Amino acid sequence: MVRLVAVLVALALGTPASAQVTVAISCGAVGVEFQLCREGAETWARETGNRVELVSTPAGSTQRLALYQQLLSAGSADIDVLQLDVVWPGILARNLLDLSEHVEAAELAPVFPALVQNNTVDGALVALPWFTNAGVLYFRRDLLEKHGHAVPETWAELTETATRIMQAERAAGADRMWGFVFQGRAYEGLTVNALEWLHSHGGGRIVDPDGSVTVNTPHAIAAIRQAAGWVGRITPRGVLNYAEEDARGVFQSGNAVFMRNWPYAWPLMNAEDSAVRGRVGVALLPKGGPDGQHSATLGGEQLAVSRHSRNPEQAISLVRYLTSAAEQKRRAIIGGFNPTLRPLYQDAEVLAANPFFGELYDTFLNAVPRPSAVTGRRYNQVSAEFWNAVHAVLAGQMAVEPALDRLERNLARIGRDGRW
Amino acid sequence: MKRILGRAAFFLLVLAIVAYTVFPFYWAIVSSLKGGAALFSADAWPSAPEWSNYTAVFQEQPFGRNILNSVIVAGSVVALSLCLGVTAAYALGRVAFRGRKALLLVILGVSMFPQVAVLSGLFELIRVLGLYNNLFGLTLSYLIFTLPFTVWVLTTYMREMPVELEEAAMMDGAGPFVVLTRIFLPLMGPAMATTGLLAFIAAWNEFLFALTFTLTDEMRTVPVAIALISGSSSFELPWGRIMAASVIVTVPLIVLVLVFQRRIVSGLTAGAVKG
Amino acid sequence: MVEQVGTIAQQRRRSAWLFLLPVLLTIAAVAGWPLARTIWFSLTDARLDDMAATSFIGLENYLFLARDPEWWVAVRNTLVFAGVSVTLETLLGIIIALVLNARMRGRGVLRAAMLIPWAIPTVVSAQMWGWMLHDQYGVINEMLLSIGLIAEPRAWTANYSTALAAVIAVDVWKTTPFMALLTLAALQLLPNELYEAAEIDGLGPVGQFFRITLPLIWPALMVAIIFRTLDALRVFDLMYVLTGNSRATASMSVYARQQLVDFQDVGYGSAAATGLFLVIAVVTALFITFGRVRLGAEPGR
Numbered sequence: 001m002v003r004l005v006a007v008l009v010a011l012a013l014g015t016p017a018s019a020q021v022t023v024a025i026s027c028g029a030v031g032v033e034f035q036l037c038r039e040g041a042e043t044w045a046r047e048t049g050n051r052v053e054l055v056s057t058p059a060g061s062t063q064r065l066a067l068y069q070q071l072l073s074a075g076s077a078d079i080d081v082l083q084l085d086v087v088w089p090g091i092l093a094r095n096l097l098d099l100s101e102h103v104e105a106a107e108l109a110p111v112f113p114a115l116v117q118n119n120t121v122d123g124a125l126v127a128l129p130w131f132t133n134a135g136v137l138y139f140r141r142d143l144l145e146k147h148g149h150a151v152p153e154t155w156a157e158l159t160e161t162a163t164r165i166m167q168a169e170r171a172a173g174a175d176r177m178w179g180f181v182f183q184g185r186a187y188e189g190l191t192v193n194a195l196e197w198l199h200s201h202g203g204g205r206i207v208d209p210d211g212s213v214t215v216n217t218p219h220a221i222a223a224i225r226q227a228a229g230w231v232g233r234i235t236p237r238g239v240l241n242y243a244e245e246d247a248r249g250v251f252q253s254g255n256a257v258f259m260r261n262w263p264y265a266w267p268l269m270n271a272e273d274s275a276v277r278g279r280v281g282v283a284l285l286p287k288g289g290p291d292g293q294h295s296a297t298l299g300g301e302q303l304a305v306s307r308h309s310r311n312p313e314q315a316i317s318l319v320r321y322l323t324s325a326a327e328q329k330r331r332a333i334i335g336g337f338n339p340t341l342r343p344l345y346q347d348a349e350v351l352a353a354n355p356f357f358g359e360l361y362d363t364f365l366n367a368v369p370r371p372s373a374v375t376g377r378r379y380n381q382v383s384a385e386f387w388n389a390v391h392a393v394l395a396g397q398m399a400v401e402p403a404l405d406r407l408e409r410n411l412a413r414i415g416r417d418g419r420w
Numbered sequence: 421m422k423r424i425l426g427r428a429a430f431f432l433l434v435l436a437i438v439a440y441t442v443f444p445f446y447w448a449i450v451s452s453l454k455g456g457a458a459l460f461s462a463d464a465w466p467s468a469p470e471w472s473n474y475t476a477v478f479q480e481q482p483f484g485r486n487i488l489n490s491v492i493v494a495g496s497v498v499a500l501s502l503c504l505g506v507t508a509a510y511a512l513g514r515v516a517f518r519g520r521k522a523l524l525l526v527i528l529g530v531s532m533f534p535q536v537a538v539l540s541g542l543f544e545l546i547r548v549l550g551l552y553n554n555l556f557g558l559t560l561s562y563l564i565f566t567l568p569f570t571v572w573v574l575t576t577y578m579r580e581m582p583v584e585l586e587e588a589a590m591m592d593g594a595g596p597f598v599v600l601t602r603i604f605l606p607l608m609g610p611a612m613a614t615t616g617l618l619a620f621i622a623a624w625n626e627f628l629f630a631l632t633f634t635l636t637d638e639m640r641t642v643p644v645a646i647a648l649i650s651g652s653s654s655f656e657l658p659w660g661r662i663m664a665a666s667v668i669v670t671v672p673l674i675v676l677v678l679v680f681q682r683r684i685v686s687g688l689t690a691g692a693v694k695g
Numbered sequence: 696m697v698e699q700v701g702t703i704a705q706q707r708r709r710s711a712w713l714f715l716l717p718v719l720l721t722i723a724a725v726a727g728w729p730l731a732r733t734i735w736f737s738l739t740d741a742r743l744d745d746m747a748a749t750s751f752i753g754l755e756n757y758l759f760l761a762r763d764p765e766w767w768v769a770v771r772n773t774l775v776f777a778g779v780s781v782t783l784e785t786l787l788g789i790i791i792a793l794v795l796n797a798r799m800r801g802r803g804v805l806r807a808a809m810l811i812p813w814a815i816p817t818v819v820s821a822q823m824w825g826w827m828l829h830d831q832y833g834v835i836n837e838m839l840l841s842i843g844l845i846a847e848p849r850a851w852t853a854n855y856s857t858a859l860a861a862v863i864a865v866d867v868w869k870t871t872p873f874m875a876l877l878t879l880a881a882l883q884l885l886p887n888e889l890y891e892a893a894e895i896d897g898l899g900p901v902g903q904f905f906r907i908t909l910p911l912i913w914p915a916l917m918v919a920i921i922f923r924t925l926d927a928l929r930v931f932d933l934m935y936v937l938t939g940n941s942r943a944t945a946s947m948s949v950y951a952r953q954q955l956v957d958f959q960d961v962g963y964g965s966a967a968a969t970g971l972f973l974v975i976a977v978v979t980a981l982f983i984t985f986g987r988v989r990l991g992a993e994p995g996r
Binding site for chain 2: 711718730732807817872976
């Protein structure tokens with residue numbers, strides 16, 4: 001296994017000490033993610049004759065963001081290159097370098113346009129996309145076959161299929177069986193899930209790119225009401241405190257028919273001690289209705305350079321190296337990280353390692369971004385308002401309409417009536 | 421007959437108390453010995469106990485270093501607060517001067533500061549002093565809650581000392597400093613051991629400051645390291661390893677408590693009862 | 696002679712201040728200065744990402760705070776948490792202390808066992824309980840199911856109705872030992888003769904407790920309750936680890952930290968933190984006034 005040492009100094013080979021600078025990078029914290037980043041950064045260091053220092057930051061994204069905010073606002077040069085969640089560019093933009101002058105247009109051409117757009121804040125390209133992510137539906141292939149159901153196309157179908165299989169399995173003695181698990185804890189993950197419900201019903205993106213708040217529409221009401229109907233019926237009430245891992249725990253121990261999660265769960269589903277090994281399939285998340293659409297919320301990580309870096313030139317060089325096609329290909333094959341470059345989805349080696357990359361290409365390409373660009377540094381507040389409102393409805397604390405009414409008013413207030 | 425019933429009820433009560441206090445820790449031990457899928461079953465004892473969680477804790481992160489950090493920080497907090505606390509306690513406990521009561525109230529006031537209320541100011545201070553991501557920065561910030569407590573308790577003890585001792589020394593022409601170091605300090609040994617122990621436990625357990633004022637894994641203390649333990653991808657939560665780490669850091673404390681329980685009790689008593 | 700005594704007393708006072716200086720300086724640096732900054736920030740529109748562009752806005756943050764329903768939910772949560780947990784801890788603590796005060800074998804072991812929950816770091820105990828209360832593989836559901844108290848697994852930390860109760864339960868577990876030990880220490884100071892006299896007067900055990908024990912341990916108990924209440928009002932890590940930022944359980948500290956760090960709203964977050972400080976100060980003052988607590992007895996006997 002990887003030895004997790006916080007500060008790793010890669011020894012540059014045979015270059016004069018005077019030409020060397022040390023670039024500190026924060027990327028990943030654990031496991032394969034950390035290992036791949038270290039290898040990549042060290043290769044860059046060897047090739048350019050510099051040194052890299054890997055700063056291991058908290059793995060939890062909320063804590064990592066808090067740390068970044070603190071460091072950057074204090075003008076600290078402790079970290080040069082930062083790994084950013086897809087929703088952070090707007091929040092941190094003021095303290096990040098504009099990379100657009102340092103990156104050629106040809107380099108950006110193959111990158112997913114949605115990501116470039118996401119990382120552009122007030123005309124400045126503040127981060128380069130590193131890997132992408134999108135929500136997918138995991139299903140128990142064996143159970144669907146056994147009970148003669150197809151993979152659901154709409155949320156209504158999913159509800160019905162889940163109910164039927166759950167009832168049949170429970171009658172047959174599997175009294176822990178549930179229909180559908182997702183991330184319902186009061187945290188960013190609920191925003192991700194609920195955005196998928198809203199958008200798939202044609203219900204907008206919480207705050208649309210033009211700044212208008214779109215949470216209180218008939219589509220949104222229908223979507224949230226449907227989700228509230230799952231809790232306690234096909235979804236355990238505990239889902240209200242589930243994050244990714246809690247949902248995976250239930251599904252992987254064989255106690256759920258469907259699960260919404262990120263692609264990271266795929267290799268774990270098929271690990272040797274998994275109770276559902278070889279019996280799981282991956283599909284697009286269902287549509288809101290016959291005239292709805294398949295929607296998956298955009299996730300993933302970017303690399304950015306701190307405005308307070310003492311060696312911006314080398315830091316930019318490192319970012320460009322790590323986001324290059326060769327490096328992304330290596331990461332896709334070894335770690336299953338989704339590339340952000342379109343051509344890599346036709347690469348035979350990448351597809352051999354990750355069969356569903358090809359099928360789900362459209363999902364990744366068209367994933368729905370959270371409204372972080374338009375809401376900028378208020379995104380966290382918007383997201384917290386949103387997840388709290390949805391959480392209250394799922395928990396049965398509030399009815400859908402008053403909850404969304406209040407949410408709309410609060411968001412209008414936070415966004416100063418659409419001006420943001 | 422009634423007596424026997426009473427006895428039985430009494431022992432049931434004792435049993436319930438023990439189960440209530442000890443069971444969660446027992447469950448942490450059990451969970452830490454379960455690997456993989458066994459973790460998700462509620463067996464009272466793992467069918468095949470394994471130590472992999474314990475070895476993993478040390479292999480996949482600098483947990484040994486984290487323990488050392490905690491020892492260093494807690495140790496230096498204890499030393500500093502005792503040094504500062506005992507001199508202040510002498511002044512507050514032995515000398516009658518105006519403003520003494522007000523000072524005691526101010527010190528009590530500081531001990532009721534919510535940590536969040538000083539978080540951003542303290543962060544600025546630590547950066548200005550260049551102590552960010554430095555163990556001494558943590559030591560400094562911990563004084564905010566150990567110092568008032570230490571001063572308060574030591575003052576109570578100081579007050580108890582017989583006045584004749586001091587008078588005799590002063591007749592011989594000894595100044596306050598000599599009185600403190602030669603006369604009182606040797607007598608304060610037990611009191612200082614008690615308060616030191618309590619300050620140690622408080623510093624050892626602190627979370628919010630440690631999370632905010634350190635950056636790298638190598639500088640973290642144990643509670644933060646435990647809270648940030650994660651699996652092989654950023655979403656995984658390895659309960660087995662978290663439980664193993666919890667057991668590792670709790671055992672020394674329990675030993676400490678077992679050895680010093682009488683001292684702890686008397687220290688708590690002095691701090692609160694006679695305050 | 697009189698003159699000389701005067702100079703010695705003066706000298707002592709001077710050296711007293713000298714002795715106090717290091718502590719006062721340290722406290723001013725690590726507590727006074729940060730608190731002053733926080734109060735200043737609470738009167739500005741400071742934001743974490745752009746501290747340079749800060750301007751004074753008077754009491755606007757406080758007005759906004761007073762009108763924010765969520766703040767009041769947090770205030771209510773905190774008060775409920777503090778009230779219920781301290782009450783339970785006191786009652787349980789007294790019971791346990793009375794048990795431990797009975798003469799019996801193995802009292803030392805029992806007392807040591809009592810200290811275990813108190814010695815475990817809060818973060819760790821929150822993790823442990825989070826695991827035990829888990830809705831799918833938690834041992835608590837398992838036990839309650841097997842003795843038939845509940846029909847199906849409950850999601851203790853997820854339901855609005857049980858989440859705060861779950862947090863309180865963990866706190867009671869963790870700090871009851873503290874209360875029990877303090878009470879025990881007070882009990883052991885009581886002279887035996889009192890009870891012998893009471894027995895002659897024909898007072899039963901219950902009567903003895905209310906007529907003799909309680910009045911005598913009251914001052915000690917009151918101080919313990921104050922210390923615990925102050926601690927409970929500041930609660931942060933329990934909620935943070937067990938239920939995240941969920942509104943069902945968010946305390947004032949959780950609310951303030953969310954504004955301060957997650958939303959980068961330093962001005963508003965500081966106002967919330969100052970609000971918390973004020974609440975604590977008021978509660979302390981009330982306790983000291985109505986609890987008849989003696990503070991700072993005269994020095995040197």
